Amino acid sequence: MSRIPIADLLSNYENQFEEIKSVLGALSHDKRLQIMLSLLTGEKSFRELKKEIKLEKTALASHLTQMISVQLILKPAYNTYSLHADGERFLRVIEQAFRQSDLRIKKDKEKMETRQFSEKFAGQFFGYDESSQ
Amino acid sequence: MLEPQIIKDKQIKLLGCVFFGNPFHEAKEWSYKNEIGNLWIRFMKLSKKYANFLEKLSSSSTLGYELHLEPADYHKTNRYYVMVGLEIRDSEEVPLEFFTKSLPRTDYIEFTTQMEKKREQGAYVYQEWMPQKGIAQRYPFILQRYDPNRYRGLEDPSSEIDWLIPIQRNNPRRANFE
Numbered sequence: 001m002s003r004i005p006i007a008d009l010l011s012n013y014e015n016q017f018e019e020i021k022s023v024l025g026a027l028s029h030d031k032r033l034q035i036m037l038s039l040l041t042g043e044k045s046f047r048e049l050k051k052e053i054k055l056e057k058t059a060l061a062s063h064l065t066q067m068i069s070v071q072l073i074l075k076p077a078y079n080t081y082s083l084h085a086d087g088e089r090f091l092r093v094i095e096q097a098f099r100q101s102d103l104r105i106k107k108d109k110e111k112m113e114t115r116q117f118s119e120k121f122a123g124q125f126f127g128y129d130e131s132s133q
Numbered sequence: 134m135l136e137p138q139i140i141k142d143k144q145i146k147l148l149g150c151v152f153f154g155n156p157f158h159e160a161k162e163w164s165y166k167n168e169i170g171n172l173w174i175r176f177m178k179l180s181k182k183y184a185n186f187l188e189k190l191s192s193s194s195t196l197g198y199e200l201h202l203e204p205a206d207y208h209k210t211n212r213y214y215v216m217v218g219l220e221i222r223d224s225e226e227v228p229l230e231f232f233t234k235s236l237p238r239t240d241y242i243e244f245t246t247q248m249e250k251k252r253e254q255g256a257y258v259y260q261e262w263m264p265q266k267g268i269a270q271r272y273p274f275i276l277q278r279y280d281p282n283r284y285r286g287l288e289d290p291s292s293e294i295d296w297l298i299p300i301q302r303n304n305p306r307r308a309n310f311e
Contacts, residue, residue, distance in 0.1 A: 112237065113272070114301065116273065117203055117273055118208055120208060121203045121273070122259060125201075125255050125296075126258075126260065
């Protein structure tokens with residue numbers, strides 16, 4: 001990933017909070033993310049998406065409109081939807097950032113068992129009396 | 134027996150040989166002829182072969198470590214992990230026959246037992262001293278450490294073994310290892 005100078009990064013963000021918010025808003029919904037993931041495999045018709053994502057007609061239409069407005073997806077032909085290059089870029093960046101995040105590593109570390117020995121195992125070393133178990 | 138010492142925030146890295154299974158098929162516990170004894174023999178042979186490597190990597194080439202790690206299904210299988218070897222500073226690249234292990238950074242208690250009283254002294258620390266101090270074992274492993282200056286073999290009742298147990302506060306109000 002290319003390195004952007006911090007000063008540029010800050011000024012870019014500060015001037016574009018609203019735009020960034022609208023893209024993040026469009027991304028932060030599980031159904032919309034599902035639609036984008038589905039379109040990663042190629043363009044789909046409205047009917048195909050409706051069946052796959054299991055949404056009512058109006059709800060699906062509303063999600064599609066929101067995503068088109070921020071250029072996450074395209075409507076290249078009547079009743080046909082595809083992922084915009086921007087949409088694919090955002091998905092890839094999110095996936096990469098999520099996969100490499102310290103939080104996920106921390107959660108994996110938390111899966112490490114914090115427990116004492118079982119009495120049976122401890123008994124090998126520390127002379128537990130069978131009758132006391 | 135000296136009072137156990139608390140070692141704060143320590144990360145131990147080991148290099149050595151690994152066994153998984155029931156280590157007492159060949160012979161009973163505390164015997165040179167069981168699978169752990171065989172593991173030490175294998176490690177010692179490899180240590181001679183790679184003496185220069187170990188000299189560079191190990192933090193103290195004279196102290197031997199024995200790690201016992203209890204997996205969650207031990208109660209069903211009677212099988213567990215044993216690693217024998219040395220503490221190392223760095224584990225970038227090691228000879229193929231060796232394994233390395235970076236144990237989680239944690240506090241430990243360290244204490245020493247005499248060979249002839251190891252069970253009673255260990256039981257005192259594990260069953261009495263630790264609960265009294267409000268501390269509990271943190272991870273299901275234990276380390277035995279053998280210092281050749283004090284460990285003179287299993288048959289010598291005055292031989293000493295050092296033990297390291299990873300710990301955590303059981304009850305922060307009672308824990309006094311600040």
